[in-house]
Structure formats: C-alpha cells, structure tokens
Amino acid sequence: xxxxxxxxxxxxxxxxxxxxxxxxxxxxxxxxxxxxxxxxxxxxxxxxxxxxxxxxxxxxxxxxxxxxxxxxxxxxxxxxxxxxxxxxxxxxxxxxxxxxxxxxxxxxxxxxxxxxxxxxxxxxxxxxxxxxxxxxxxxxxxxxxxxxxxxxxxxxxxxxxxxxxxxxxxxxxxxxxxxxxxxxxxxxxxxxxxxxxxxxxxxxxxxxxxxxxxxxxxxxxxxxxxxxxxxxxxxxxxxxxxxxxxxxxxxxxxxxxxxxxxxxxxxxxxxxxxxxxxxxxxxxxxxxxxxxxxxxxxxxxxxxxxxxxxxxxxx
Numbered sequence: 001x002x003x004x005x006x007x008x009x010x011x012x013x014x015x016x017x018x019x020x021x022x023x024x025x026x027x028x029x030x031x032x033x034x035x036x037x038x039x040x041x042x043x044x045x046x047x048x049x050x051x052x053x054x055x056x057x058x059x060x061x062x063x064x065x066x067x068x069x070x071x072x073x074x075x076x077x078x079x080x081x082x083x084x085x086x087x088x089x090x091x092x093x094x095x096x097x098x099x100x101x102x103x104x105x106x107x108x109x110x111x112x113x114x115x116x117x118x119x120x121x122x123x124x125x126x127x128x129x130x131x132x133x134x135x136x137x138x139x140x141x142x143x144x145x146x147x148x149x150x151x152x153x154x155x156x157x158x159x160x161x162x163x164x165x166x167x168x169x170x171x172x173x174x175x176x177x178x179x180x181x182x183x184x185x186x187x188x189x190x191x192x193x194x195x196x197x198x199x200x201x202x203x204x205x206x207x208x209x210x211x212x213x214x215x216x217x218x219x220x221x222x223x224x225x226x227x228x229x230x231x232x233x234x235x236x237x238x239x240x241x242x243x244x245x246x247x248x249x250x251x252x253x254x255x256x257x258x259x260x261x262x263x264x265x266x267x268x269x270x271x272x273x274x275x276x277x278x279x280x281x282x283x284x285x286x287x288x289x290x291x292x293x294x295x296x297x298x299x300x301x302x303x304x305x306x307x308x309x310x311x312x313x314x315x
Contacts, residue, residue: 008035009061012047017056018186019154029154033186051189052077053084055116055155070192070308072159073199074117081271083200086110087263089121089209089227089245092165093149094142096135097250098126099260100149102285106248106262107151109289115264116156119198121227121245122163122209124181128172139169143177147184158188161196161207163227171213197306201273204306221306222275222299223267232259232282234295241297243280261285261292275299 004025011021022029036059039045046062054077076083086106092098110118125142126134136145166177170193178190191198194214196207206219209227223241230247246259264281278297283289 005035005039008032008039012036012059012061015058015060017058019056022154029186030152030184034184037183049189050075051157051159053080053117054078055153055157057157057186070195071197071199072189072191074159076201076269081269083117083265083267083269084115085117085119085265085267086115087119087121087225087243087245087265088248090123090163090230090247090249090251091120092123092126092247092249092251093146094134094136095126095249095251096133098135099249102248102260104151105285105289106283107153107156109283110156111153113264118156118158119205119207119225119265120158120160121207121225122161122194123165123227124160124162125166125169125177127165127168139173139175139177142169143175143180143184146181150185150188152185152187154187156187159191159196159198159207160188161191161209161227162193163209164194164211167193167211167213195308195311197308200267200275201269203269203273203275203303205267206306216311219306219311220304222301222303223278223297232261232263232293234280234297239301241278241299246282259284259292274303 011024018029021032036047047059048062050058052075125146136142162178169175169177181188182190191207194209194211195216198205204221206221206224208219208224221240226242226244229244230252232246233244235242245263246261248262261284264283266279267275268277270276276299280295281291282293284292
C-alpha cells in the first residue's frame with residue numbers, strides 16, 4: 001500500500017469531507033474519488049458516503065451491506081431545519097435537442113443562490129430510444145460526453161433517479177450507466193433506476209421515472225417527484241402531492257406543454273424532523289432565469305414510512 005493510499009484511508013477514518021481531503025492531499029475531488037474507486041476494485045474495500053445539504057460529503061469504509069440501493073440519506077448541515085434543491089429532469093444528453101447552455105445557466109443560478117443540492121429525475125442521457133437524431137451516438141460516447149460536458153462544482157451534489165432512456169443502454173449494451181457515472185464523478189450520485197428515496201431526518205422525498213421493465217405499486221409518501229412527462233404540474237392525488245418536472249432540453253412531447261426549465265424546491269421541517277411545508281418555484285430561462293409560478297404546500301397529514309420493497313414489483 002502506497003504512502004498516498006495510507007494517508008487517504010487515514011483521512012477517511014478521520015471522517016474528513018471530500019473538500020478537506022482535497023486540500024490536505026493537494027488533489028482535486030475527482031482524482032480522490034477515482035483513487036477510492038480504484039482501491040475498491042483492487043482490494044474489495046467498499047465505501048459508502050454521507051451527503052449534506054451544504055454540498056459536502058464524507059466517505060466511510062463500509063462494513064454493512066444491508067443498505068437498500070434505492071435509499072439515500074441527506075443530512076441537514078449547520079443545524080438547518082430546511083432543505084433547498086433545484087429539481088431538473090429529462091436532459092437527454094447526446095440528443096441534438098440537448099441544452100448544455102441552459103444546464104450551465106442553471107448551475108450558475110445554483111452557485112449564486114447558495115443551492116448545493118440538485119435532484120435529477122432521469123433521462124439524463126438520450127440512449128437509443130430518442131425520437132430525434134443524435135448528436136452523440138452510442139452508450140460509451142454518450143457517457144463520456146456527459147462526464148466531460150456536465151458542469152462540476154465542488155460544493156454542489158446531484159442525486160439522480162435514472163429513467164427509461166438511461167435504462168435502455170443497460171438492456172441494449174449491458175452498460176450500467178448509473179454505476180459508470182457515479183464511479184467517474186463524485187458529485188453525481190445514483191438513487192437507482194425508476195425509483196429513488198431520499199431520507200431527510202424522519203421524512204422521505206420520493207423520486208419516480210417510469211420504466212417499462214420496472215413495475216411499481218402505488219407510491220405513498222407526502223411528496224413524490226416525477227420525471228418523464230416533460231412538463232410542469234403539481235397536484236394532490238391519492239393522499240400525496242405529485243410534482244411533474246419540465247424537461248431541461250428542447251425535446252417536447254406535447255406542444256401544448258412547452259415549459260423547458262427547472263423547479264426550485266424549499267422544504268421546511270418541523271421540530272420533530274417531518275416535512276411541514278414545501279415551496280415550489282417554476283423557473284424558466286430567457287436572458288435571465290425568471291419565476292413563472294409559485295406554489296406552497298402545507299403537509300397537514302402524517303408521514304407514512306416508505307420502503308422500496310413495498311413499491312417495487314418483481315416481474
């Protein structure tokens with residue numbers, strides 16, 4: 001084991017954040033992440049990560065394999081009692097209708113607005129199933145395109161619920177896009193395919209993107225975010241609030257609902273750690289990013305714990 005590896009593992013044991021390790025080792029965040037992934041491949045060591053609302057993360061040597069793959073823990077930083085995140089979906093990177101300029105603009109918006117968490121509801125890549133011509137063809141080239149072109153900020157983390165276009169690359173080429181991207185970039189964190197559960201204190205934020213091969217029971221929970229529809233809507237249905245996210249591309253499924261953009265979410269928690277209110281801003285981008293509509297939700301009903309085993313249905 002090299003001196004560098006010993007120093008790195010010592011910093012992991014000391015529960016240093018990725019940014020702190022970067023400063024101490026004089027290596028950038030991506031290189032440290034790749035070293036840990038390489039260590040995993042060579043030695044079998046498994047690392048899991050703690051994520052914080054200020055965009056920081058801590059690596060832990062994993063000694064318990066019981067954690068469910070679709071579950072993510074997001075811990076509140078600096079004794080905060082609220083979470084602010086940018087919600088995006090359906091970027092379709094690799095398509096001729098991708099909008100890298102808008103993605104860059106919304107990333108700048110996050111940096112200027114002190115938003116450290118981005119939640120992505122899938123169809124990150126265009127895959128093979130796109131209706132429009134490809135700018136980038138093939139699984140390998142699309143993955144490399146994403147890793148290179150998608151913005152990076154050491155204080156912003158992305159949680160990604162992968163969609164049907166991403167899953168298409170797995171079924172066609174046997175390439176696990178989620179695993180490949182997470183191994184290459186520490187800031188791009190997979191919550192799984194079709195379903196993600198972000199645990200925040202005693203409550204849960206549910207992420208969904210329809211995939212034909214992954215069947216789900218009716219999802220319970222206070223707030224469920226959906227990709228796939230390409231237009232923005234918020235509704236109360238079956239004892240939960242459902243938020244459908246717009247596309248951050250020029251790929252419109254219905255000309256009636258052209259609403260390229262994103263959504264800003266602010267969740268306030270009560271003193272017991274449950275969601276109290278949610279404030280949603282629909283954001284559109286012209287010369288500047290503007291608020292098109294605002295919605296405030298009061299969660300005046302109790303939390304019902306959600307378990308992925310109760311949602312996912314084996315075919």
